Amino acid sequence: MMRGHFYPVLRLAALALAGLLMAVQSALAVVEIDITRGTPKPVPIAVTPFLGGSPQDRQTGAQIAGVIQADLHNSGLFQAIDRAAFIERIADISRAPRFADWRLINAQALVVGRVVHEPDGGLRTEFRLWDVFAGKQLAGQQFFTRGQNWRRVGHMIADVIYQRLTGEKGYFDTRIVFVAERGTKDARVKQLAIMDQDGHNLRMLTSGRSLVLTPRFSPSSHEITYMSYESGRPRVYLLNIETLQKEVVGDFPNMTFAPRFSPDGRHIVMSLQHGPNANIYTMDLNSRQTRRLTTTAAIDTGPSYSPDGRRIVFESDRSGSQQLYVMNADGSGQTRISAGQGRYST
Known part of the structure; x- marks a missing residue:
């Protein structure tokens, strides 16, 4: 959420x-x-x-x-x-x-x-x-x-x-977006939902007729990016919270994971699957052009921008186990940052 x-x-x-x-x-x-x-x-x-x-x-x-x-x-x-x-x-x-x-x-x-x-x-x-x-x-x-x-x-x-x-900024005037589930075990319905941070003013944003995943707020908090299988294929959508107007920003043949906004709201970063591997891509929301940032024969996923937008942290199993890595926003300088004997970092 x-x-x-x-x-x-x-x-x-x-x-x-x-x-x-x-x-x-x-x-x-x-x-x-x-x-x-x-x-x-x-x-x-x-x-x-x-x-x-x-x-x-x-x-x-x-x-x-x-x-x-x-x-x-x-x-x-x-x-x-x-x-x-x-x-x-x-x-x-x-x-x-x-x-x-x-x-x-x-x-x-x-x-x-x-x-x-x-x-x-x-x-x-x-x-x-x-x-x-x-x-x-x-x-x-x-x-x-x-x-x-x-x-x-x-x-x-x-x-x-x-x-x-x-001396710290308050968080009470905020909302939470999440995937709400209802129905029986064999007929689950998933909808995008939003509520105040204290649980009040709950509102459904999608109908529940198609699977929705990984909602994320834009920096302005007026829009949400999320994944949906509305057309039977994984697509990245932008949804205006107040008008409920949505648009497709990415139509990809394979699985797409966890799109997230850059701090300035001009790009989204995500993981796209190609065969057995997955790599990190960014998309310019104005031109809709994508750029590949990682090129390993591994599973690179879970990308997220740093607060200043200059770096991206992500997960990768390129070393044989899933670890945390960081790179510059253009894909250069990829460096492992997790250490120790753990076999799984996220």
Whole structure:
């Protein structure tokens, strides 16, 4: 399965908080997580229900706060404080909270927010992240999107909080693409499927009438490359996630394995079988021209680009057992990188 980013939001705007709230303190913040250690102690964090002027606003605000709390708690780095323990009831997020009340329940970080449903169907969500022990605001943003995207807003806020407190980019505003199976043992149906990283918003992308394999997101996360036997032959397809429009980018007479995008999205790399052997090829997605990178009488498979796109790692049994190799993106400089007594590296 593969993880990628969400579809675009209508608008995302950072709030200008100068003059209204305390300045963000980055270098001197008390709340820090050392993620280089194996088992960091979870940081106690309080996520209050987001305020709203109408019952609909308050319901959505509670749902968004629930998503934020679940995301942070499930990361293993945060411990959500039971709301029954809250002493202060937030009534205005533009004012600093009573930090002493939150220290009494051992909250190190505090999240507050409010939600407004606009007349045009839009949703405006605002939040603040406070360092309770330092008495400082760490983050504050405002999001504008469609009302039905409230779950995504929660994930985006959780990402901001995660990055601000850990220094690492959050992963909550992402989706997973995978092959879903159903049916009996003798009549299995396989479909491409996509869902939020927390399992919500599951959606099938293909009908299940043909075998599908190895889905991978493009760098933009708007498209998926995958293998299908829709025509009875192995083909590489590109699928637009939102429109479900697909196109064939490779029609090969023999087996094709695990197509993957280059980091710039301009090429895909894959393994093509010729007789008993398989070699690594790249395809230019504009010209649809393929280029062979390996020429061994072996099975070379499982290629993947390095993050900068300059090198490719792959598996090969050219040494007598399956090992890992790396080469330049043009096929030069092929070098074995796995070692030891193991007979199988992947």
